[in-house]
Amino acid sequence: MATIGERAFRAHDRVAGRRNSAVTGFAVTGFAAAALLAIVTSGFFSPSYGVALSLIAVGMLVLVWLALQRRVHIMRVPDVYRIAVIWALPLTVARPLFSGDLWSYLAQGLTAAKGLDPYTLGPAQALGPDSAVTQHVSHYWVDTPAPYGPVWLTVSRAVAEMAGDNLLRSVLFYRLIALAGVFLIGWALPRLARRGGVSPVPALWLGLLNPLVLWHLVAGAHNDALMIGTMLVGMELALSALNRDEQGGWSRFAAGMTLLTIAACIKVVAVVAICCVAAELARRYGRPVRSALLVLLGAAAGMTVFSSIGGFGWISAMSSSTTVYSWMSPTTGTGLLIGLASGGRDTAAVVTVLNIAGLAVFLLLALRLLLSVYRGRISALRSLGLIFAAMLLCAPVVQPWYLLWALLPLAATTHRHRARVVMIAVSAVVALVTPPLAAAAPHLVVGYLIAITVLAATAAIPAVRRRCLLPMTRRPAETPATVGSTVVAAR
Numbered sequence: 303m304a305t306i307g308e309r310a311f312r313a314h315d316r317v318a319g320r321r322n323s324a325v326t327g328f329a330v331t332g333f334a335a336a337a338l339l340a341i342v343t344s345g346f347f348s349p350s351y352g353v354a355l356s357l358i359a360v361g362m363l364v365l366v367w368l369a370l371q372r373r374v375h376i377m378r379v380p381d382v383y384r385i386a387v388i389w390a391l392p393l394t395v396a397r398p399l400f401s402g403d404l405w406s407y408l409a410q411g412l413t414a415a416k417g418l419d420p421y422t423l424g425p426a427q428a429l430g431p432d433s434a435v436t437q438h439v440s441h442y443w444v445d446t447p448a449p450y451g452p453v454w455l456t457v458s459r460a461v462a463e464m465a466g467d468n469l470l471r472s473v474l475f476y477r478l479i480a481l482a483g484v485f486l487i488g489w490a491l492p493r494l495a496r497r498g499g500v501s502p503v504p505a506l507w508l509g510l511l512n513p514l515v516l517w518h519l520v521a522g523a524h525n526d527a528l529m530i531g532t533m534l535v536g537m538e539l540a541l542s543a544l545n546r547d548e549q550g551g552w553s554r555f556a557a558g559m560t561l562l563t564i565a566a567c568i569k570v571v572a573v574v575a576i577c578c579v580a581a582e583l584a585r586r587y588g589r590p591v592r593s594a595l596l597v598l599l600g601a602a603a604g605m606t607v608f609s610s611i612g613g614f615g616w617i618s619a620m621s622s623s624t625t626v627y628s629w630m631s632p633t634t635g636t637g638l639l640i641g642l643a644s645g646g647r648d649t650a651a652v653v654t655v656l657n658i659a660g661l662a663v664f665l666l667l668a669l670r671l672l673l674s675v676y677r678g679r680i681s682a683l684r685s686l687g688l689i690f691a692a693m694l695l696c697a698p699v700v701q702p703w704y705l706l707w708a709l710l711p712l713a714a715t716t717h718r719h720r721a722r723v724v725m726i727a728v729s730a731v732v733a734l735v736t737p738p739l740a741a742a743a744p745h746l747v748v749g750y751l752i753a754i755t756v757l758a759a760t761a762a763i764p765a766v767r768r769r770c771l772l773p774m775t776r777r778p779a780e781t782p783a784t785v786g787s788t789v790v791a792a793r
Contacts, residue, residue, distance in 0.1 A: 335362035340396035353749030411458030421615025452612025453567035486531030498715035513733035518703035536561030563604035581675035582682035633660035660696035687711030
């Protein structure tokens with residue numbers, strides 16, 4: 303008979319075998335879907351076929367991601383990292399997908415490299431309408447100044463000085479920057495999950511492997527990748543420094559606050575993270591006004607230093623992103639519907655009123671959540687995710703990749719099954735309804751119909767096979783006599 307140790311080793315080998323098989327299977331399947339997406343969006347297909355095939359690839363990868371949840375419990379953190387790398391590989395060599403913001407980054411960097419002010423000039427004014435870069439910028443933003451912080455403008459200027467107006471080289475640089483941000487997310491997320499009492503592997507599955515990360519941070523190369531990455535790493539360093547049981551002290555806290563300040567100088571919304579750390583510091587060390595002011599003044603000093611390098615124009619240019627109506631924003635979308643119902647005459651006024659009301663509601667919710675951190679009712683990291691969630695509900699502009707601001711911190715702090723199901727559902731739906739490439743409405747409608755038909759038929763195949771084959775393979779019911787004879791024979 304096998305000893306207890308031998309049986310344990312055999313059980314361990316079986317679990318390891320299942321884990322390796324699952325990792326290989328899901329990695330290969332996801333890679334195939336991502337590779338199909340990269341190929342069919344390369345421009346070699348007609349619009350009708352290209353849209354349909356790209357949406358099929360999108361649906362395949364979302365389904366693979368959802369199916370992977372059933373095997374997460376047997377995986378380890380390195381397994382998730384391997385899957386993430388394999389899924390992202392095809393998208394790193396694809397054209398910019400799901401958004402054309404990368405071309406706006408390049409235009410703003412070239413504007414700064416020419417000695418002009420990207421905070422006052424749009425791409426068409428600074429580079430001219432005949433520039434190849436300007437022609438790639440969306441017509442919505444071709445006359446819009448840069449709304450980003452001084453650190454990002456400095457980065458964009460450096461890219462422009464290295465790549466010039468070479469489009470391929472510029473895409474490569476921005477992809478590398480975005481991948482650096484995704485790497486920081488992958489480093490910080492399991493550590494933050496352990497700090498929040500959440501298993502790191504499910505947190506990585508919901509966060510790092512999320513299709514929205516692949517679509518918008520890898521394929522789209524949004525500057526949100528670098529902003530979120532530096533913000534999460536800064537949160538981990540700052541919170542670990544405030545934990546008296548961990549080593550590092552104030553030097554680690556200073557490093558964390560520096561990264562949070564950099565994140566806020568990429569996109570100003572990261573100031574929320576600085577406020578959450580200030581509330582946590584006030585709770586742990588007392589003297590709330592003095593502690594909060596110390597953190598906020600330090601961050602303001604850092605932002606002043608970065609602005610002296612990249613420019614102070616971002617303060618007045620922040621409102622430029624609100625010049626285009628965003629249907630995903632609950633307040634703006636509601637205002638547009640009300641305006642449409644009233645004939646369109648009062649649309650601008652209604653949208654403005656609802657946006658102001660949304661801003662007031664957001665400020666009240668954010669203040670209440672920060673007070674909850676100070677009183678010890680919720681953690682600073684969870685407060686960060688909830689404040690961003692409130693921002694998405696109240697902000698005048700919402701884009702699909704903005705969901706990651708709230709989703710990633712909440713993935714590391716959410717324990718309730720129902721709340722995680724909601725985050726999974728929102729991620730899957732938004733990932734499915736966002737087309738990889740812009741196309742005319744008829745092509746999108748036909749493409750979605752074809753993709754839905756193909757994916758539904760594919761998903762139904764296993765159920766049909768089980769229904770057809772089960773009666774043929776079902777064992778006959780055992781009679782009492784058969785059971786008894788079996789028992790006697792066994793004896």
